[in-house]
Amino acid sequence: MGTETQTWKQKPQSKGKVKTKIEDRFVYQDDEIIDKAFDWQQFRRLFSYMKPYARKMLPPVILMTILGTVTKLTVPFLTSLAIDKAIAPEDGPTSLTLLYILTALVVVLYIVQWASGVYRIKYTNVIGQRVIYDLRSDLFRHIQKLSFNFYDKRPAGSVMVRVTNDVNSLQDLFTNGVVNLMIDCVQLAGIVVILLLINWKLGLAVMITVPVMFLISTRLRRKIRIAWQEVRMKNSRINSHLNESIQGIRVTQAYTQEHENIQYFDVMNGDSKKSWDKASAMNQMFGPLIDITGGVGTFILFILGVHLIQQGQLTIGLLVAFSNYVGNFWEPINRMGQMYNQLLVAMASSERIFEFMDEEPDIADKPGAVELPTIKGDIRFKHVVFEYEEGRPALKGIDLQAEPGQSIALVGHTGSGKSTIINLLSRFYDINQGEILIDGYDIRDVKVKSLRKQIGIVLQDTFIFSGTIRDNIRFGRLDATDEEIEAAAKAVDAHDFIMKLPKGYNTEVEERGNALSMGQRQLLSFARALLADPRILILDEATASIDTETEVKIQNALKVLLKGRTSFMVAHRLSTIRSADKIIVLDHGEIQEVGNHEQLMERKGIYCGLVEAQFRYM
Ligand SMILES: Nc1ncnc2c1ncn2[C@@H]1O[C@H](COP(=O)(O)OP(=O)(O)OP(=O)(O)O)[C@@H](O)[C@H]1O
Numbered sequence: 001m002g003t004e005t006q007t008w009k010q011k012p013q014s015k016g017k018v019k020t021k022i023e024d025r026f027v028y029q030d031d032e033i034i035d036k037a038f039d040w041q042q043f044r045r046l047f048s049y050m051k052p053y054a055r056k057m058l059p060p061v062i063l064m065t066i067l068g069t070v071t072k073l074t075v076p077f078l079t080s081l082a083i084d085k086a087i088a089p090e091d092g093p094t095s096l097t098l099l100y101i102l103t104a105l106v107v108v109l110y111i112v113q114w115a116s117g118v119y120r121i122k123y124t125n126v127i128g129q130r131v132i133y134d135l136r137s138d139l140f141r142h143i144q145k146l147s148f149n150f151y152d153k154r155p156a157g158s159v160m161v162r163v164t165n166d167v168n169s170l171q172d173l174f175t176n177g178v179v180n181l182m183i184d185c186v187q188l189a190g191i192v193v194i195l196l197l198i199n200w201k202l203g204l205a206v207m208i209t210v211p212v213m214f215l216i217s218t219r220l221r222r223k224i225r226i227a228w229q230e231v232r233m234k235n236s237r238i239n240s241h242l243n244e245s246i247q248g249i250r251v252t253q254a255y256t257q258e259h260e261n262i263q264y265f266d267v268m269n270g271d272s273k274k275s276w277d278k279a280s281a282m283n284q285m286f287g288p289l290i291d292i293t294g295g296v297g298t299f300i301l302f303i304l305g306v307h308l309i310q311q312g313q314l315t316i317g318l319l320v321a322f323s324n325y326v327g328n329f330w331e332p333i334n335r336m337g338q339m340y341n342q343l344l345v346a347m348a349s350s351e352r353i354f355e356f357m358d359e360e361p362d363i364a365d366k367p368g369a370v371e372l373p374t375i376k377g378d379i380r381f382k383h384v385v386f387e388y389e390e391g392r393p394a395l396k397g398i399d400l401q402a403e404p405g406q407s408i409a410l411v412g413h414t415g416s417g418k419s420t421i422i423n424l425l426s427r428f429y430d431i432n433q434g435e436i437l438i439d440g441y442d443i444r445d446v447k448v449k450s451l452r453k454q455i456g457i458v459l460q461d462t463f464i465f466s467g468t469i470r471d472n473i474r475f476g477r478l479d480a481t482d483e484e485i486e487a488a489a490k491a492v493d494a495h496d497f498i499m500k501l502p503k504g505y506n507t508e509v510e511e512r513g514n515a516l517s518m519g520q521r522q523l524l525s526f527a528r529a530l531l532a533d534p535r536i537l538i539l540d541e542a543t544a545s546i547d548t549e550t551e552v553k554i555q556n557a558l559k560v561l562l563k564g565r566t567s568f569m570v571a572h573r574l575s576t577i578r579s580a581d582k583i584i585v586l587d588h589g590e591i592q593e594v595g596n597h598e599q600l601m602e603r604k605g606i607y608c609g610l611v612e613a614q615f616r617y618m
Contacts, residue, residue: 039347046350049131050174057127061179064120069186071113073194076324078102078109084317120179128175136167139353147362148428152388161236162356166349173346181339184332191329198318198325205304206326209297213330216289217337224286225341227279234272241268294330301326363427365447372446375439375454377404377535377566379425385433386424394420396589397434402566402582409571411610412586418570421586422538425568426455438536456534458561460541460570462525464516469498470505472524476531488531492557494523519550526557537567541576551575574614583607 084090086099140163143150151159195203245252245261252261301323308314314322379402386395395417402408410418423429424436427443436443443451456476464472473485480488486505489495497520501507509516516524529537539558555575571577578597585593585600585607593605600607 038343039351042347042350042354043343045354046170046346049134050127050178052134053127053130057123061120061123061127062182064116064123065179065183065186068113068116068120069183069190071109071116072187072328073190073325075106075109076321076328077194078106079324080315080317080321082317083320084315088316090315124179125175128171131174132167132171135170135353136163139163139167139356142357142359145361146356146359148423149362150359159356162352165232165236166352169349170346170353173342177339177342177346180335184336184339187328188332188336191325191332195322195325195329198322199308199314202301202304202308202314202322206297206301206322206329208300209293210333213290213293213297213333214337216286216293217334218340220282220286220289221337221341222344224279224282225345227275227282229345230275231272231279234268234275238265238268238272241265290330290334297326297330298323363430363448366444369445369447370441372438372441372450372454375535378402378437378439379536379566379568380437381421381424381434382437383434384424384431384436386420386429386431388420388429393432394589395424395431398589398591400584400591400594402568404566405564406581407562407567407569407579409569409577409580409583410586411571411577411583411607412592413610416586417589418586419540420589422457422540422568422570425536425538426452426457454534455536455538456529456532456565457538458522458525458529458540462521464509464521464524466508466510468503468506468508469501469524472509473527473531476528477533480531484531485527488527489524491530491560492523492526493553494520494527494557497523517550519554522554523557526554526561530561535565537562537565539567539569539571541570541572555579574611585610 082099082102086095086102089095143159143163192203192207195206241264245265252258302319305314305319305322309316309319379400381398381400384395384398385393387393398417398421400408410421412418424431425443427436427448430444438446438451465475470482470485473489474480476488477484482505486495489498489505498505498507539561551573558576559579569576569580571580577583581596583593583595583597583600584591585605587606593600593603593607595603601611
């Protein structure tokens, strides 16, 4: 490792090499989808999220939209009246009274326009926020149900991106996009009619620039959007790296890999800056291009307008009104281009969201699945074959039996299939061949919840959630009383250490319980399992060695925990293994030896070898 770090120092030109590594490590394939064609069915599915709110909220939004548009479009007309009838009438003197009336009317219209805008935004924000809330909540509920298999195939970061970024990217569409589109359509239609009514020749001439404007608005915007998405992607890579760096900071520092990590970060940071520069440069082109096209339209308007005034076909006031309307004309066209792009982004995001939502949990209740009654704890594996990946069996025909109340220790070399057996017993995966029976019930024929409720699991990596110590123990059974929680902690000898914490059971533990020792975390998870009071207990024993005093505590706690339950333990400590009723020795997915400690030692086979090796290293 050290040499690798030195190589970085000596060869800064190896940046390219670093880059390849980073791209390998932090790219999630799903995040690459940037553009997506419009899909009507998907669009309808997405907008079905608006349905619960549409009836109550859309009518006021539509009303406010119409009111806002009508007032906006009336102002230029009043301006033309002010010029032609009050300031410079053809057949009489200036009329200040009319001018005051018209000015007052314009002020009133502006107030109405402002008020309708305020209400409209209020309602659309409510709709948008509720839709996003529902969507995010549906997605989270769904991914909670997905099986291990689903998570095996995806990095946590990519799942997080969908629940956060993808859902967020729909926010704009639901809060502003839909309503803006409505406003724009109404406004555009109104302006076209008014322009043609004022002077159809001038109207048509000005509209020549519309296709150019629309093209810029859609095409260039598309490029800009893709460029910004690239920026987002690069930032999401930075996030992934940051996440990994923070989670793995102990290992990084232990292996003195900080320098290499900084190099990784610098390359990604540089990449992000580069794509930001590119996107920003493109963005800057947009405004001037739109202005130039608008300028051409205005040029045509005034050249032709003046000509028409000379011919007596148009008044000055109407030309001013015309120019105002034309000014208002570009705005919706421009925004519609933006909306079109927003829609394409929404298509890509919603496709990713719905892909997850359509993912059926591999492990689900089959039709007619029955409730598993309270079990005694008789477990049988009958010729169980299982593979995580096709063609690579992890278990190759396992036959085993556990009587109610028996404790079974699973031992074997790393990768021999111990954890797989306990994963299958809880039905986190379905087997490929054979059957697993609990009290005579095939576990595939019973409701998953009724099965898992009767199995308690204590994993090697005891997961401590952020919250209090009490909350963490209560996780075993949510309706447990404080007394029951303390009784469970006392039974596994965790009470004393808990009471020594600053706030006892109410002490907040940081994420993953970093402030607790390995042994303390283990005892907490025992208390959690005891509280759940399962008929079957699965225990993946921690491999890390702990001090003798804690070891004794854990062994005593285990005795309490195992009493009267059928248990399967992936055991590493000799003391745990020796006290098991039956030891099963696995090798390459097959059972090689079965018996108790004495029988297996006498056999002088794999088990004996493993025990002797453990003593040698102790
Ligand atoms: N999620 C997974 N996807 C694909 N293969 C897996 C998965 N989990 C385990 N395997 C493979 O299945 C085999 C058995 O793994 P298992 O985790 O059951 O071994 P183990 O005996 O518990 O090992 P250890 O003592 O190291 O925990 C191994 O070859 C492993 O690479």
